[in-house]
Amino acid sequence: MGDYTNMSAYYDAIMTSGYYDYKSIVDNLLEHEPYQHVLEIGCGTGLILEELAKRKHVTSIMGVDLTQSMLSIAQERLSGLPNVRLSNQDVTQLTLDKQYDLVFSYGGVWYFVIDGDNEPFLVSHIPDADANEKGFEHLSKYVNHGGTLLLGIQGPHFDYEKVISNGMTYSQKIDHCEDGFIKHYYLADKGNNLMAQTVHYRTYDFASSQKLLKSHGFEYQKESHKGKLFLRFKKI
Numbered sequence: 001m002g003d004y005t006n007m008s009a010y011y012d013a014i015m016t017s018g019y020y021d022y023k024s025i026v027d028n029l030l031e032h033e034p035y036q037h038v039l040e041i042g043c044g045t046g047l048i049l050e051e052l053a054k055r056k057h058v059t060s061i062m063g064v065d066l067t068q069s070m071l072s073i074a075q076e077r078l079s080g081l082p083n084v085r086l087s088n089q090d091v092t093q094l095t096l097d098k099q100y101d102l103v104f105s106y107g108g109v110w111y112f113v114i115d116g117d118n119e120p121f122l123v124s125h126i127p128d129a130d131a132n133e134k135g136f137e138h139l140s141k142y143v144n145h146g147g148t149l150l151l152g153i154q155g156p157h158f159d160y161e162k163v164i165s166n167g168m169t170y171s172q173k174i175d176h177c178e179d180g181f182i183k184h185y186y187l188a189d190k191g192n193n194l195m196a197q198t199v200h201y202r203t204y205d206f207a208s209s210q211k212l213l214k215s216h217g218f219e220y221q222k223e224s225h226k227g228k229l230f231l232r233f234k235k236i
C-alpha cells in the first residue's frame with residue numbers, strides 16, 4: 001500500500017518538472033493563520049517541508065512517511081534545519097509524542113480531486129476501507145482541538161507522457177477499478193525503462209469522505225474552492 005520505493009530516486013526530478021509548485025503549496029497552507037506546530041502526513045522527500053521551514057512563526061515541524069527511501073532523501077535535504085523532525089511510520093499505526101495545530105497532506109496519504117464543476121472526491125493511498133478508518137482515528141489524536149487539517153486538491157488524473165527537466169520521459173497510466181483506480185508510473189531514458197511503480201488508490205465521493213472525516217472529529221469548513229490548493233477541516 002502506497003509504497004514509493006521504486007520511484008524515490010527519481011521523485012524529485014519528476015515533481016520539480018512542473019508536477020507540483022512547492023512555493024504556492026506553502027503559501028496556501030499558511031494562508032489563514034500563522035501555525036506554530038505543523039505535521040505533514042506522507043512528506044516524501046521533504047520538498048514541502050523544506051519550503052515550510054523557511055517561513056516565519058513555524059517553530060516545529062514533523063514529517064511522517066511510510067517509505068524509508070523517500071525519507072532518507074528528506075533527511076539529507078533537511079539535515080541543517082533544527083526545527084524539522086522526520087519519522088518512518090504508516091499513518092494507520094501513527095504514534096507521536098505531541099499534538100499539532102496544523103496537519104496536512106498534499107499528494108501524500110489523502111487528497112481531493114476536483115474535476116471541473118463536479119464535487120471533490122477523496123483519494124487515498126490506502127486501498128482498504130478499515131485501514132482508512134484507522135488512519136484518521138490515529139491522526140485525530142495528534143491534532144489539537146480547534147486545530148486544522150488541510151488535504152490537498154489536485155486536478156483529475158489522466159494518461160500522459162512528457163519529457164522532464166533531466167531529459168528523461170515520465171509517463172502515467174490510470175486503470176479504473178471498483179473501489180477507486182490503479183495508477184502506473186513509469187520513467188524511461190532513451191527508450192530504456194528505469195522505473196515502474198503501481199499504486200492502488202481508494203476513492204470516496206464527497207458525502208462519504210465528509211462522513212468518514214467527521215466520524216473522527218474533522219469537520220469540513222465550507223469555502224469556495226476557486227484558486228485553493230487545500231480543503232479545510234476543523235478538529236472539533
Ligand SMILES: C[S@@+](CC[C@H](N)C(=O)[O-])C[C@H]1O[C@@H](n2cnc3c(N)ncnc32)[C@H](O)[C@@H]1O
Nearest residue numbers: 002042043044065066067070090091107108125
Ligand atoms: C506523492 S508522494 C507525496 C510526497 C510529498 N507530500 C510531496 O508533495 O512531494 C506520497 C507519499 O505518501 C507516502 N504514503 C503513502 N501511504 C502512506 C501511509 N499509509 N503512511 C504514511 N505515508 C504514506 C508515500 O510513501 C509517499 O512518499
